[in-house]
Amino acid sequence: MADMELNRTAAYQSWLAGLKDRIRVSQLRAAVRVNTELMQVYWQLGRGIVEKQREAGWGDALIEQLSRDLSAAFPQVKGFSRTNLFYVRKWYLFYSGER
Template identity: 30%
Template sequence: MEFVKNFNSQFAEVVNMIRNARYKAIKNVNTQLIELYWKIGNYISVKIENEEWGKSVVSNLASYLEKTLPDSTGYSAQNLWRMKHFYETYLQYPKLSTLLRELGWSSHLHIISKTKSIAEYKTKLIPRKVLQKKLHELFLLNEENKKDRK
């Protein structure tokens, strides 16, 4: 019996390694998406500012992306405008750039929609360590729920 307990303990360590790697992978994907949305927002902002594009061009871009990348979602005209707004909102605040990558897209949209200024936005941000701990706890809870469903 002790032999089985010893293996279970060792196996649990491997499970934790897998869970930690999954958490890091999800976090990296989020960072890449936020950077992509920033770049798209920048691109659209510059095109509109230089009067190369109007509102209808953003809708055309959304349609083009839908046809060209049918397996991708999140590039509706409304979301493209949100990316532009996201970029323009934080462009003047380079100190926030690290924090921007720590939050998911929906969190950014929620905070932006509920705040009137960057100063107010900054007060709603959670310190990085606290955020990382909460995200990790949520990830582990999600893994537990998946295990319970099986």
């Protein structure tokens, strides 16, 4: 009976609301960190593709092979298709100012 009365007190409700807010803020911060890390990985990936194509002259075959290799190494990750890797390359070229 005391437990039912506890959840009705203003002090408990206030404390609970504060906990919920902290959890939501923490979840948001974690999502932002994950997205930041992913953007950095994609930036480095795009730069690496561009550099290898220029320096080694590997051309578009690089993207095809890289797609197969990364997809095999990380089957749970859906972002390594040939098309997505071309987009990563284009995204890097656009925002880096390189042509």
